[in-house]
Amino acid sequence: MSIFDQESVLSVHHWTDNLFSFTATRNPSFCFRSGEFTRIGFKIDENPLLRARSLASAHYEDRLEFFSIKVPDAPLTSRLQHLKEGDEIIVSREATGTLVIDNLEDGRNLYLISTGTGLAPFLSVIKDPETYLRFENVVLLHGCRRVAELAYGEMIAEKLPSDELVGDFVRYQLIYYPTVTRDSFCNRGRITDLIESGKLFTEIELPELEPQHDRVMICGSPALVRDARELLAAKGFVEGDRGAPAQFVFEKEFAERNTLSSSRKRGLHEP
Template identity: 50%
Template sequence: MSADASAAAAVPAPKVNPNAPTEETVLSVEHYTDRLFRFRITRPQSFRFRTGEFVMIGLPKEDGKPLLRAYSIASPAWDEELEFYSIKVPDGPLTSRLQSIQPGDKVLLGKKPTGTLVLDALTPGKRLYMFSTGTGFAPFASLIRDPETYERYNEVIVTHTCRDVAELTYSRNLVNDLVNDPLVGEMVEGKLRLYASTTREPYACMGRITTLIETGKLFADLGVPPLNPETDRAMICGSMEMIQDVKALMIAAGLTEGSNAAPAEFVIEKAFAG
C-alpha cells in the first residue's frame, strides 16, 4: 500500500446524522391569495406518520445550516405525496423564501412527525368537531381524507374562520371535491359538514368561532345540540390566542383535554410555521 493510500485509509468517513432532514422535490404549488398557498412534495418510502401530525419543513440557510419550522401535514397518511398549506410572512425567516418555491425545487423534510391532533388522542364519541382558523385547517385537510375518521364518528363538523372570503378557498374546494374521492367519497356523504365564516369581508356567516360557539349560533345553524362531553369530541388548531380561547370554551362545556398518553374529549395543536 502506498503512503498516499495509507493516509487516505486512515481518514475516518464523515458521520451521517440519522435524524438529518431529507431533501425532497417540490411537485406542485398553488397560490390562493397574497397570504396563502399550498405545495406538494415527494414522500420518502420510509416516511411514516399518523394522519393529523406535523413535521419540520425547511430550506438550507446561506451558511448551509437548515432553517426548519413545524408544518402540519395536510395530506392523509395513505397519500404517496406530502401536502402542506402555508401562510406567507413577508419578513418571516422561512416563509418569505418558501413562498417562492417552484416545481422541481428542493425543500428539507424532517424525519420525526409528531402531534396531538390524531384520532387516537380522543376517546370514542359520536360527533367530531374540528375548529380551525387560517392555516390551522391543514391538519384537518389530512383527517377529513382518512377513512378512519368516518369509521369512528357519525358526524364530522369542520369549522374554518378567516378574515376574507378568498382565504376559505382551500377548505371549500377540498370539501367539495371529497365526494368524488375514490377512497372516502361514499363515506363523507351525510357525515362531513364544513362551517365557514369570515371576520372582515361580508359573507353568509360572519364572526369569530369563539363568538359563534358562545352565542350558540354555530349549533343553531348546524341544527345540532350544544357541546356535550358524552357525545362530542373536538380538535383545535389556529393561532395561540384562538386555541386558548376555544380551549376555555371546551372546558366550560365539560370536555377534558386529552393527549397521546391520556386520550380524552378534546385536543389542541401548538405547532406553528413562521
C-alpha cells in the same frame, strides 16, 4: 444516516397575497398519522433551517402537502413563499403532534375547529377513513377574516365528496362550515361566538356541545386556541394528550410558538 429526506417541489398554489400551499415528493419510508406535523426547510450553507409544518396530505398519499402563510422577514417563510416546481426542500423523517384521533376518547361527533392555516392538519384528518369509523359526524369549522382566505373550500365541498376512497363517508358524515368576520358571506362571525350563541348548532342541526358525546380538536390563532379552550373547560370538557385520551386536544407546538410570535408581530406568525 441523515435525519432528513430531500424532496422535490411538485406544485405551488398562491391562494392570496398572504397564503400559499405546495406539494412535494414523498419518500416511501416516511410515515405519519393524520393530523401530525413534521419539520421542513432548506440547507443554508450545509446547515438546516427548519420549521414545523402540519401535513395537509393524507397519510396514504404519495406526495406531501403543506399550507402556509407568507411572512416577508421570517427566516423560513421568506424563502418558502418563492418556491417553484422542481425546487428542493428537506423534510424531517419524524412526524409528531397531538391532533390525532387516538388522543380522543370515543364519541358521537368530532368538531375540528380551525382558523387560517390551522386548517392544514384537519385536511389530513377529513381524508382519513378511520375518522369516519370513529365518529358519526365530523364537523369542520374554518374561520377567516376574508372570503378569499377560505382556502381549499372547493376541494372540501365539491371534490372530496367524489373521492374514490372517502367520498361516501364525506357525503353522509362531514359537515363543512366556513365563516368569515370581515366580508359578506353566508356564514359570518367568530367560531367561538357562533358556538356560544348556539347559532352554529341551529344551522348544522346538531345539539350544542356537551362532553358526553362530543370531541374537539383545535388549531389556529392564539386567540382561537385560548377562547376555545376556555369555552370547552367551562362546559366540563377535559383536555387530552399523547397517551392520555380525553375530550379535546389542541396542537401545543403551534400554540406556544404562535403566542410568542404574536407578541412580536400582531396578526402574522411563523410556526
